[in-house]
Amino acid sequence: MDPITAVLQGVLDEIRQDDRGATASYIPELAAADPDRLAFGVVGPRGRVLSVGDDHAEFTIQSISKPFVLAHVLAERGLSDVLDRVGAEPSGEPFNAISLEEGSGRPANPMVNAGAIATTGMVAGSDVEDRTSRIVETLSAFAGRRLLVDEDVYRSESSTGDRNRALAHLMRSYGIIDAPVDLAVETYFRQCSILVTVRDLAIMASTLAFGGVNPVTDERVVDERVARDVLSIMSSCGMYDFSGEWMLRVGLPAKSGVSGGVLAVAPSQFGVAAFSPRLDEHGNSVRGQAIVEALSDRMGMHLLEPHESISQPVVDVVESPDGRVIRLSGELGYAAAERVLAALRDLAAVTPSDAVILVDGRELARAHPVAMVALRGELEALHSAVRFVE
Numbered sequence: 001m002d003p004i005t006a007v008l009q010g011v012l013d014e015i016r017q018d019d020r021g022a023t024a025s026y027i028p029e030l031a032a033a034d035p036d037r038l039a040f041g042v043v044g045p046r047g048r049v050l051s052v053g054d055d056h057a058e059f060t061i062q063s064i065s066k067p068f069v070l071a072h073v074l075a076e077r078g079l080s081d082v083l084d085r086v087g088a089e090p091s092g093e094p095f096n097a098i099s100l101e102e103g104s105g106r107p108a109n110p111m112v113n114a115g116a117i118a119t120t121g122m123v124a125g126s127d128v129e130d131r132t133s134r135i136v137e138t139l140s141a142f143a144g145r146r147l148l149v150d151e152d153v154y155r156s157e158s159s160t161g162d163r164n165r166a167l168a169h170l171m172r173s174y175g176i177i178d179a180p181v182d183l184a185v186e187t188y189f190r191q192c193s194i195l196v197t198v199r200d201l202a203i204m205a206s207t208l209a210f211g212g213v214n215p216v217t218d219e220r221v222v223d224e225r226v227a228r229d230v231l232s233i234m235s236s237c238g239m240y241d242f243s244g245e246w247m248l249r250v251g252l253p254a255k256s257g258v259s260g261g262v263l264a265v266a267p268s269q270f271g272v273a274a275f276s277p278r279l280d281e282h283g284n285s286v287r288g289q290a291i292v293e294a295l296s297d298r299m300g301m302h303l304l305e306p307h308e309s310i311s312q313p314v315v316d317v318v319e320s321p322d323g324r325v326i327r328l329s330g331e332l333g334y335a336a337a338e339r340v341l342a343a344l345r346d347l348a349a350v351t352p353s354d355a356v357i358l359v360d361g362r363e364l365a366r367a368h369p370v371a372m373v374a375l376r377g378e379l380e381a382l383h384s385a386v387r388f389v390e
């Protein structure tokens with residue numbers, strides 16, 4: 001076992017004993033799930049999938065489909081079209097609450113059922129099959145393999161889905177949903193019934209972590225901006241009415257579903273997913289949350305704690321026949337530019353004024369406009385023979 005898999009296995013073993021919570025009971029097929037199943041997977045920038053436990057067990061994706069259908073609709077229709085019909089505010093209410101914005105009828109966000117049904121209602125396609133196949137195609141691209149719908153869960157969900165139908169009728173009366181109610185709702189039930197493993201979810205999470213590019217297949221699935229928008233909404237609304245406390249404790253955009261899956265995203269670092277069917281009172285997997293929380297804690301992943309790499313680009317000073325070359329790599333933002341300038345000032349002070357200093361920015365992975373303006377401006381002032389190659 002490689003050392004990182006051993007760390008994952010250690011976390012899994014620690015958390016295995018916790019048997020609090022119960023499987024979702026409102027959908028008969030979900031109530032029948034084996035409550036002891038437990039799995040956990042991580043995918044990093046090079047697309048290596050590490051997983052432990054019941055990592056090949058399939059379960060239905062449920063609410064974890066919501067961010068990916070949102071990504072599909074954002075890519076097709078754009079943010080402002082989507083925001084016309086669905087808000088971006090945490091609701092603080094249970095996922096299936098019958099509550100819509102006063103006056104407009106807009107659901108609070110795309111992660112509660114009402115908002116997800118409205119989002120699904122925006123997917124193009126002539127009938128349920130056509131719309132479902134477009135959704136399956138997008139989710140499959142996120143997962144890097146062809147996903148399928150579990151017909152038994154779909155039927156179970158459709159036969160008990162009156163609350164979701166009621167929500168859809170209400171939204172159609174406000175013009176939030178244009179499609180016939182059955183078309184929107186049956187497509188939504190089918191999207192929730194897509195089968196995944198924890199490995200699929202970890203890859204899907206990693207595709208969001210790396211700006212919309214699946215690190216396993218190298219396919220660009222959505223634009224960087226779409227991935228960013230989806231993660232923003234997951235940050236505030238992804239864990240039902242526990243989203244605020246989740247952000248406080250774990251600090252990662254995440255999404256959970258009632259079948260016991262949970263995925264979380266550490267932007268630019270990795271995607272993680274866990275599966276354990278017993279849920280707490282909010283509908284979140286008890287052990288799934290514990291796994292992600294342990295990982296975030298041990299790996300220092302909380303988004304809002306200091307991350308030095310953002311403010312410390314790599315600065316290499318190389319002597320060449322043409323003079324000194326300063327090679328920059330990594331990300332150049334505001335704080336990083338400040339550090340580079342400080343290093344350059346020190347260097348300029350000990351470099352004869354007729355010598356050349358070459359600043360080579362060609363290896364920068366990302367350079368933000370304001371940082372570049374600041375850098376260029378100050379470079380000129382620093383030393384008469386500083387040259388900047390971009």
Ligand code: GLU
Nearest residue numbers: 062063095113192257258
């Ligand atoms: N299919 C479920 C429903 O709409 C999804 C809920 C969930 O995972 O939160 O009731």
